[in-house]
Amino acid sequence: MTSAQSSNSNVPENDFILLEDSEDADNHNSAATATRLSLQFQLDESYLGQRIDQVAAIVWSDFSRERLKQWMKDGHLLVNGNVVKPKYKCEGNENLTLDVELEAQTTAQPEDIPLNIVYEDDDIMVINKPVGMVVHPGAGNPSGTLVNALLYHYPKSAELARAGLVHRIDKDTSGLLVVAKNLEAQFSLSKQLAKKSVYRIYDLICYGRIIAGGTIDEPIKRHPVDRIKMAILPGGRDAVTHYNVKERFQHFTRVQAQLETGRTHQIRVHFSYINFPLVGDPVYVSRVKVPSGASELLASTLRGFKRQALHAFKLGLVHPKTGEDMMFEAPWPEDFVNLLEVLRTENKAY
Template sequence: MSQAQSSNSNIPDTDFNLLEDSEDADNHTSEATATRLSLQFQLDETYIGQRIDQIAAMVWSDFSREKLKQWIKEGNLLVNGQPVKPKFKSDGFEILTLNVELEAQTRSLPEDIPLDIIYEDEDIIVINKPVGMVVHPGAGNTSGTLVNALLHHYPKSSELARAGLVHRIDKDTSGLLVVAKNLEAQFALSKQLEKKSVYRLYDLVVYGNIIAGGTIDEPIKRHPVDRVKMAVLPGGKDAVTHYNVKERFQHFTRVQARLETGRTHQIRVHFSYIGYGLVGDQVYMPRVRMPAGASQLLDDTLRGFKRQALHAVQLGLKHPRTKEEMTFEAPWPEDFANLVEVLRTENKAY
């Protein structure tokens, strides 16, 4: 199991410049518990004249506006220690205080599923997710998910939205993701993701020869016809992927990609868009492209690799409580390591 490292250890400063203080997160204070929520937020002049229910929706965006309005009416959300009506307008610099008991936020059931935990403390869990595990329950995947496993490992996660998840990776992508264990940590990590200050590095293998690294800055939205797919299309959400070539083979390239944004299928869509689809991607590269003269070993390996060759190898973040910059690493899973080794022996560059 990999160990947490100082962010200064082996990642160049130029690659690790996204870790910044999250001012909104730093303004929050709370007890370190998931069941009893106690938050404070100091307003400033930017909120002058705005209604308190609108302000609360901006400050605590993980909750619905209706839920926050209910808490205001019930006296659970106070302004300078006093109850107010939802239409109360701010004159700036008030202190908002939110004190509530959280109800269960998920109906999913706990399941005793082993987790590869890279790091855990009272605030966060960093997990190396295996290939084939769905992160969150959905249609056709009501059990066996990461959420089911988390509910067994840490039962209080049931009182957090999405069981503490702040980001996801695809079912057939392996590697690292971080989960919050209390609401303060969930807020802080969500703010880091919004500010693009979470460092996410992926290893991948693509068809074709990429000459040099670069940046793909293309918007992504749902495919208009095939609703399973995402696509680069005008009007989509901003999506930015930075990448470097790590290893060249005769007909393939091993690449490292860093996400600046986190759109659905982002890496898979971006590399398919520039003409370098991922090996094994059943959605964006449904047909195996076999090189002419491929050996039986290479043929068997490529045809047997049934998932996208994508692994979340490194994760960097600022700890929500201590503010320490932390990075975590996860070794390649066996199938990915075997794919690379076969390419090194059976498809080596001239």
């Protein structure tokens, strides 16, 4: 398998897995670079009676409501060509125009960090993120992140919310991410995620023998006591994971999981919930589980695998400008390959 593959073939609609909802995000006309932004949006009756600042925050969800309100006051965001107050009530047929020069959206600093770029054009980048790289700067990780690397590789990403990122994967999960290089692409990709038309397949290795594929449909929210963890709890956000068994061993299973939603730790939480936790998961597995009678090689390999055995293997999307169906694949990282090789020799099924 090559490190990445892009396909022009049509991806069946029912194979797509989308993530969040940003209604009509592709109903924009823009003739601007990432620096000078000029957008239009035609409202319909579904917005009747809503405050214009609330509507603007729905239409252009990558900007905060407060920022959009300020642009209204400054005359950068017009309704039918006129300045209006944020409390203006929509009639449902207005034309919104946003004409503004963007400023830096992040205080993160660019860093010359190598990126494994699977695909890049004027609108998007697809990146194969390595194990151990944090996506966003945060407490304890102010530098060395994917955002720092993006700011160096493409300085204009500083003008975009989250440097153009529209989704993320955990620090110790490897694999594919798509990044927008301009606001129009970011709107389009956000809409695809919201409408569950982004196709995302993960490879994982879990403890236990899973007999057949299935679907896990359980809500996820922050754990009430351990704030590092997520948990299956009433009142959580809808979370759906489809999965298929790819390879069985005596005490382990290799699975492919397809995300219908994109919640924090979704695959890790769902598989722990059905009692097939991921090998190496430092958060949802209390200790390394070594099967009785395991060889020294298998035992040492399991103890030495100190991150969740999870890889974002396949990513499908519609190109935000050309409308082309695109599919990308990233090979398993070396530690994942080594773990599988050991399981195939030391824990093979009877």
